[in-house]
Amino acid sequence: MPIQLCGTEKSKPKFAQSSSGKRISEVKRNSRILELAKTSRSQTREEEEESRAVAEELKKERSRGTEVDWTVNVASSVPPVMAVLHYRRRETPAASPKVETVSFLIGFLTIVVAWIYSEYLAFKKKSIASKVRQSDVGFAEVESDAGKEDDKAVLLEGGAIKSIPSGARIPPTFSTVIRFITLEESFLIENRMLLRAASELGLLLAYFYICDRTDTFGSATKSYNRDLFAFLLILLILVAAITSFKIHLDKSPFSVKPILFLNRHQTEEWKGWMQVIFLMYHYFAAREIYNVGRVCVAAYVWMTGFGNFSYYYARKDFSLPRFAQACSSIDPSISCSYMLYYICPLHTFFSLVVYGIVGVLHKYNEIRAVIIVKFFVCFLVVIIVWEIPGVFEVLWEPFTFILGYKDPNRLKEQLPPMYEWHFRTGLDRYIWILGMLYAYYYSTIEKWIEKLDEAKLKRRILIKTTIVVTSATAAYLWFEYIFKLDSLTYNQYHPYTSWIPITAYICIRNVSQSTRSYTLTIFGWIGKISLDTYISQFHIWLRSNAPDAQPKLLLIIIPDYPLLNFMLTTIILLTTSYRLSELTNTFKTAFVPSKDNKRIMYNMIAAAAIMAILYALSFVFLKVPPMMV
Structure with missing residues (x-):
């Protein structure tokens, strides 16, 4: 089976081409092959060492009595450099969206919407506080609250969250989830920086996906x-x-x-x-x-x-x-x-x-x-x-x-x-x-x-x-x-x-x-x-x-x-x-x-429940429409 170096078909010869043109074309072709061989020399050595390691491992497996199905690959009969080049340029067919990808998108978009809404609520609250401050009503109390909010923001943006005081009442995990789903304003404002961090993480993972799973x-x-x-x-x-x-x-x-x-x-x-x-x-x-x-x-x-x-x-x-x-x-x-x-x-x-x-x-x-x-x-x-x-x-x-x-x-x-x-x-x-x-x-x-x-x-x-x-x-x-x-x-x-x-x-x-x-x-x-x-x-x-x-x-x-x-x-x-x-x-x-072992267990259960819901929604979006056709 012929191996194509650059994924292109061989062009048909042009009989009208001059002898000098043929020589130039031949020189270019040979230069290209030498360049490809040179750039892949280190990879070829790596493949050869891997092949030796695999051969040793397969020999050990056979000595242990393990059945090994060694199917000869089509490319194994070609020279090593050609095989490496062929392997490097092998393309994988485009895959349909997976449940994991869709579930990530659903969760990510939900968090982004909640974060944007929380930023709007915080801006709205700050505007109201500014008006109250200008009228000199409750100035000291408002400034104290604003200072606490700024301190909290700085700590969160620096990668840390204020520790919860001993004896403080921690709300149950499931009630927290319900407050998030219902977009309760006080809850969103309180956890605005955490939502911002989650949105940033989602954007980073999206960049990971673009680099790793697309041809961008x-x-x-x-x-x-x-x-x-x-x-x-x-x-x-x-x-x-x-x-x-x-x-x-x-x-x-x-x-x-x-x-x-x-x-x-x-x-x-x-x-x-x-x-x-x-x-x-x-x-x-x-x-x-x-x-x-x-x-x-x-x-x-x-x-x-x-x-x-x-x-x-x-x-x-x-x-x-x-x-x-x-x-x-x-x-x-x-x-x-x-x-x-x-x-x-x-x-x-x-x-x-x-x-x-x-x-x-x-x-x-x-x-x-x-x-x-x-x-x-x-x-x-x-x-x-x-x-x-x-x-x-x-x-x-x-x-x-x-x-x-x-x-x-x-x-x-x-x-x-x-x-x-x-x-x-x-x-x-x-x-x-x-x-x-x-x-x-x-x-x-x-x-x-x-x-x-x-x-x-x-x-x-x-x-x-x-x-x-x-x-x-x-x-x-x-x-x-x-x-x-x-x-x-x-x-x-x-x-x-x-x-x-x-x-x-x-x-x-x-x-x-x-x-x-x-x-x-x-x-x-x-x-x-x-x-x-x-x-x-x-x-x-x-x-x-x-x-x-x-x-x-x-x-x-x-x-x-x-x-x-x-x-x-x-x-x-x-x-x-x-x-x-x-x-x-x-x-x-x-x-x-x-x-706080109890809180950790609650968080683990809540995370598992949220993942199950996201996977179920993703399955519905991916499987139900084709079944209805």
């Missing part, structure tokens, strides 16, 4: 240039160092001295620069730093274990609101599988596991033997589930409906649905436990650092030099003998060695008071919105050639200007991610209140 914007294949990649990365570091270098003077939570070991500013900066590398790796298809991406994901999982254990162990707060707030985030997926954003289920799963480990028998957590037994049980369970063949499949099979993923890529479509979850969790199956272990000994390390800083100069220099040299040597040996391996071989060693670069970085980064207190706040800001940028990149920065597929293409807003397009789409990505982060905090405070 174009797409292009990814291309990697090491020189450009390094230039952009170094330029960003220099700009960050010049414009956002800051010294933090925060005090240690365990003493009044500024120890700052693994402080909040430092971990946010850590997440930020890792996120930059991760995003650029995706955008430029920088396959040569694949192993760096794996270490970054391992560091994220390490922070999940470290951060959650630190909070639960120190605060002893195992309430439902706290856990719901920790795991809540806006997931603007558009009929996509949950595993497409694999970092999100990884974070949620390991957060849940840490919550359970620290929460079970938490009254005895102060006993060292109990904690040691818990750590031992963690390692034992991981060994049984991930190291013994067949146990993982049996244990996780019931969760296929949420964690299963079938990649539309023809090279991976034969893999089992739980392959992706097995692969992702297997890579970082131990590092979260080490995160908890480091958190458990956090106070001990801080006390040791405090004594070290008070020691004599020669002894202090000797110990710190030893720490730096030992850490650097371990990192170098890991880099030389593990990191340089090809991606498939490296993945086999990663679960057992990812702790080496992470520990070396922590030791060198915190070796002195100065290195602990200095941060680049630009990376800290990116670190605060790292989850939002990770999710958003799939829809408004990158593109896929099929629904629910991995983003192998770039979103193009400015054709023929790749660097200008990169700048514009990156600005949109960061701005949108920041707003999503702010909106997440707003809704989290409004709908997941602290220390």
Whole structure:
């Protein structure tokens, strides 16, 4: 079956064409083929590596006795470059509106109408108050109310909502829904800023849909240039160092001295620069730093274990609101599988596991033997589930409906649905436990650092030099003998060695008071919105050639200007991610209140009821008219 490079039919030869014209045409055609082959070379290598990985996995499946239906694709008989080009330009037929889309539109339009009406009511109320103020009637009372309203607006627009005073009466959730449906004026004015936030979220999701599910914007294949990649990365570091270098003077939570070991500013900066590398790796298809991406994901999982254990162990707060707030985030997926954003289920799963480990028998957590037994049980369970063949499949099979993923890529479509979850969790199956272990000994390390800083100069220099040299040597040996391996071989060693670069970085980064207190706040800001940028990149920065597929293409807003397009789409990505982060905090405070389990349950039931109503209306709009024809 012939493969058409650009989706066009071959033109018939013109016999009247001169020999020189034929030669020029032949040169142009050959140049075009070479250009296409050059731009897709990195993608071809990626497909070849994926093909090798799939072949290995299929071999394992056959050894386990699993039936694998390997159907030969028509394009498999053509040369690799041609097959990749053909696959890149495959078009999917236009799909009819889905129930999810229609239900979103109904809910979004309802909220927008309510928000516009609330703005009108607020304007009307303000006009009346202004007239009353001019007549000097009740001036003090009106100004007080206006000030409260302004304060509330500022807090809401800043991503926070005033906490409800203790003892205050909270209206039932269903009565709140009824007040909203009936457009009660006092209710709409009171929740005007929340309606504004919901409308903004709807507009952002609409933009996600336009970029991801329509042909409004174009797409292009990814291309990697090491020189450009390094230039952009170094330029960003220099700009960050010049414009956002800051010294933090925060005090240690365990003493009044500024120890700052693994402080909040430092971990946010850590997440930020890792996120930059991760995003650029995706955008430029920088396959040569694949192993760096794996270490970054391992560091994220390490922070999940470290951060959650630190909070639960120190605060002893195992309430439902706290856990719901920790795991809540806006997931603007558009009929996509949950595993497409694999970092999100990884974070949620390991957060849940840490919550359970620290929460079970938490009254005895102060006993060292109990904690040691818990750590031992963690390692034992991981060994049984991930190291013994067949146990993982049996244990996780019931969760296929949420964690299963079938990649539309023809090279991976034969893999089992739980392959992706097995692969992702297997890579970082131990590092979260080490995160908890480091958190458990956090106070001990801080006390040791405090004594070290008070020691004599020669002894202090000797110990710190030893720490730096030992850490650097371990990192170098890991880099030389593990990191340089090809991606498939490296993945086999990663679960057992990812702790080496992470520990070396922590030791060198915190070796002195100065290195602990200095941060680049630009990376800290990116670190605060790292989850939002990770999710958003799939829809408004990158593109896929099929629904629910991995983003192998770039979103193009400015054709023929790749660097200008990169700048514009990156600005949109960061701005949108920041707003999503702010909106997440707003809704989290409004709908997941602290220390109020009853209110959370009411909100969950009300949300389920509203979704059911919207889905029912959407089904009626989509199914009933065709049935009547």
